[in-house]
Amino acid sequence: MAMTADDILAHPALAPCVRGQAQSLLQIQEASPRIASLFATQQRWLMAHAALAKYFRNAANDPGAGLLAERFLELVQHHKLASRNTASAFLKELLKYDMIRFVAGSEGRRHRPIEPVPAVLMALFHWHALHLGTLDGLDGGARAAGFRARPDLLGAIQPLISDGLIGSGDVRKPGRTFSLFTWVDEGGIVMDRLIVGCQQGADGLARIRTDVTSIAGLAQRLNLSRTQLGRKFAEAEAMGSLGWSGPRGKSPLWVSADFRREYHVAQAVKLAIIDAAFEACVVHGRPTAGAVAPA
Secondary structure, X not given: OOOOHHHHHHOOOHHHHHHHHHHHHHHHHHHOHHHHHHHOOHHHHHHHHXXXXXXXXXXXXXXXXXXXXXXXXXXXXXXXXXXXXXXXHHHHHHHHXXXXXXXXXOOOOOXXXXXXXXXXXXXXXXXXXXXXXXXXXXXXXXXXXXXXHOHHHHHHHHHHHHHHHHHOHXXXXXXXXXXXXXXXXXXXXHHHHHHHXXXXXOOOOOEEEOOOOOHXXXXXXXXXXXXXXXXXXXXXXXXXXXXXXXXXXXOOEXXXXXXXXXXXXXXHHHHHHHHHHHHHHHHOOOOOOOOOOOO
């Protein structure tokens, strides 16, 4: 059976498994920063999932159909993910940086359908495999291996995951510190970096020391605005979610146990949604939404 979020959150191996997952996400960001920007904020993350789900579902009914921009804008508005203008600007940015393209042979149409480029599909495939691997680390399963052996499953699993993420109140309204970071550019990557830098074996500590000693250094490494990141850190510090173990900017940063738990809760909710989607497609043989595999 698929694990619930409570099962995952209570698992004794969650902290090291999630830490390894965060390290892998950082490596993905370093290797493909432009593609990683698709998921740079909570809003962009959910819009991207919504667009991909619609694309895969269209492919199931009509291979090569792609996705019409108007249908995407309607979907975003229906789920209240963003304003129409924000969603339109998001699509234009994806076209500008060649993360989506017009479907071949659609020239001359009044409304040309779009589709993700192979590199985006490959990155999406690795994202799914990574999270399935995290689940395997918790229960000794073989989800990731099964998924890698059947890349066409991507088109079936992703729409179910999208439905779960968009329909989850816990995803849409996470803990207060997690929410503070996830709505700022690259906020998720910042939190991943903090979690990777946390001292291990820190269960029971109210403040968990990290290996981060400089906001400027962190901003430079992640290619972020020092001013914007400093502002968010100041807000988190005022909330008691993080702080300096000694002189500001010259000593290790600590994160609160509550902040780390918020991160773990968010990961548990996401992983449970992914596990349920995998079980629906593989264990129960739910029909595929769209047999589109990464090239």
